Every structure is written in structure tokens, then in C-alpha cells.
Amino acid sequence: GIRISKLTKPEWLLSDEGLPWDSVHYQLAMPELQGISQPMVLAVAEPPRIDEETGVELTLTTPVAERVNALANRMDRWVTLQTKENSDKRVAVVYYKHPPGRQNIGADKLNVPESLFEILQRLKAEGYKTGELPESPEALLDEIQDRGVNLPDQQSGLEDLAGKVPSVSKETYLERFKQLPEAVQAEMQHGPVGYLHAQLKNAANNGHTKLGNDLLKNGVKDLRHMLRNY
Incomplete structure (x- = not known):
């Protein structure tokens, strides 16, 4: 959880940067290097006030109720995940693809299709429901290019993809x-x-x-x- 001591709630919600730049290194970067993920702002500053006895200007922080509730719900779901069978879990595998287009699936000279193929094989071996998997990394790449690409400027391509991917109701x-x-x-x-x-x-x-x-x-x-x- 992150506590912002320099911005009130309206200032935080209106700011372009969200988290003050001079606190990013110790509130985000360093924790991530230590393996801590999914940060969430839990408290923001109250308007400064003058202490009547000392004359010192004080800036206290106050919890953001909706964020505290969101974190509590997240923790509850984490606990639930620990007791679920792998076959009942839902996993999203996100891969890098930029700029948009069918051929731009990769990152920093890594073999993304082969890595994804190995991940899917491991998930299946550990009991996750993967469905029928492609026979090779090359076959997986063909499937990704057919069903898992970003084509914002190609209307016909988007219409074709619409019938091949999972969707939700209106x-x-x-x-x-x-x-x-x-x-x-x-x-x-x-x-x-x-x-x-x-x-x-x-x-x-x-x-x-x-x-x-x-x-x-x-x-x-x-x-x-x-x-x-x-």
C-alpha cells in the first residue's frame, strides 16, 4: 500500500503524474526490485493545518476508503486462489506486441512464440485447463497471428477477429x-x-x-x- 503525503485526494485524482515523481524510486521501483507487485494508493494527504499548541503546520494522511476496500477484496481473492485446484483457476498470459500489426510479436530479441509454447506446456502439465495446444511454437505463432493480434487500423481484420475471440455480453x-x-x-x-x-x-x-x-x-x-x- 502507498501513502501519498504531498497531495490531497482531489489533487491526486487531477494530477497528471499520480504519484509524485520524487517518490517513485522508493515507493514503486525499489519494492518491485524486491518482488513486490500490484501497488495501490491507500492514503492521501489532508489539507495542511496549524497545530494550536505549537504553531507547526501539520499535514496528516487519511485513508481512501474505496482503495482500502479494493485491496481487502483483492486479498480475499488471493486467499481463495490458494485453495483452488489449478483446473479451476483462470490465467491470462500477456505478450508484448508493438507496433500494431500481424508480424510484430516479440520483445528484445527474445523468442516469444517458443517461450509462450513452453509456458503453456508447463501449465497443462500442472493441471490447468489449456484446451488443445498447438503442436509446435511455429503453429502457436500462426494461431496468434490469426486470432491474437492488434489491428486498430484494419477494419476488416478487426471484424474477422471479433468472431474468434472470447467476449462478454453488452x-x-x-x-x-x-x-x-x-x-x-x-x-x-x-x-x-x-x-x-x-x-x-x-x-x-x-x-x-x-x-x-x-x-x-x-x-x-x-x-x-x-x-x-x-
Whole structure:
């Protein structure tokens, strides 16, 4: 769990960086090097106040209730995983693929298809339900290129993929979508301008004029940069 002592909750939610840059090394980087993963902000700063007896300015932190609840739910699911049979577990294997296209499956000169093939074989041997596996890394690569690629600029390719991959119902999607922060929903519906508009509203509603001006300035700069590339 991460405690932010320099930003209040509205400031944290409106900031571009999220975690102050000068605390990233000891609150994120070092713990990750030690094997600690999935960090979550659990507390943020309260507005500073002056102690009546000493005259010292104090900045205390306060828990973020929804984040504490989310971490508790995550821990509960971790405990559940420890008691589940491997055959009942659901595992997502994420592979690197950039830039978009059928041939760009790889990372730093690693043999990604062969590594994925070995991982899948190991999972099957340990009782996970993998279904029928390809006979070779080459066959796995063919299957990935047919069903597991990112083709944002190829409409016909996306339509072809749509019938080959697992999906969720419209009702399930909307239920999950409504759980996203308002600004993220706005971005998904209206792009970068939608996100900027939602964040500017949040800044105005919380009386953070300077943060709002900074958001507007940075947002316009990002939009200009994006338009230049097109």
C-alpha cells in the first residue's frame, strides 16, 4: 500500500503524474526490485493545518476508503486462489506486441512464440485447463497471428477477429464500464477532449483553479502534438 503525503485526494485524482515523481524510486521501483507487485494508493494527504499548541503546520494522511476496500477484496481473492485446484483457476498470459500489426510479436530479441509454447506446456502439465495446444511454437505463432493480434487500423481484420475471440455480453460490459472513473468513461466515449473536459469539471467543482489551468495547458499541448503527427 502507498501513502501519498504531498497531495490531497482531489489533487491526486487531477494530477497528471499520480504519484509524485520524487517518490517513485522508493515507493514503486525499489519494492518491485524486491518482488513486490500490484501497488495501490491507500492514503492521501489532508489539507495542511496549524497545530494550536505549537504553531507547526501539520499535514496528516487519511485513508481512501474505496482503495482500502479494493485491496481487502483483492486479498480475499488471493486467499481463495490458494485453495483452488489449478483446473479451476483462470490465467491470462500477456505478450508484448508493438507496433500494431500481424508480424510484430516479440520483445528484445527474445523468442516469444517458443517461450509462450513452453509456458503453456508447463501449465497443462500442472493441471490447468489449456484446451488443445498447438503442436509446435511455429503453429502457436500462426494461431496468434490469426486470432491474437492488434489491428486498430484494419477494419476488416478487426471484424474477422471479433468472431474468434472470447467476449462478454453488452450488459456485462456496461456494468463494468460504469465502475470506471468518470474521466476514463469520458475518454473512452469522446477521446482525449472528453477526458480533459471531465477533469476540468472536477477541478472547477473542487475549487482547484490552478490545477485546472495546468490541465488545460497540458491538454492543449498534447492535442497539438497528436495533430502534428497526423
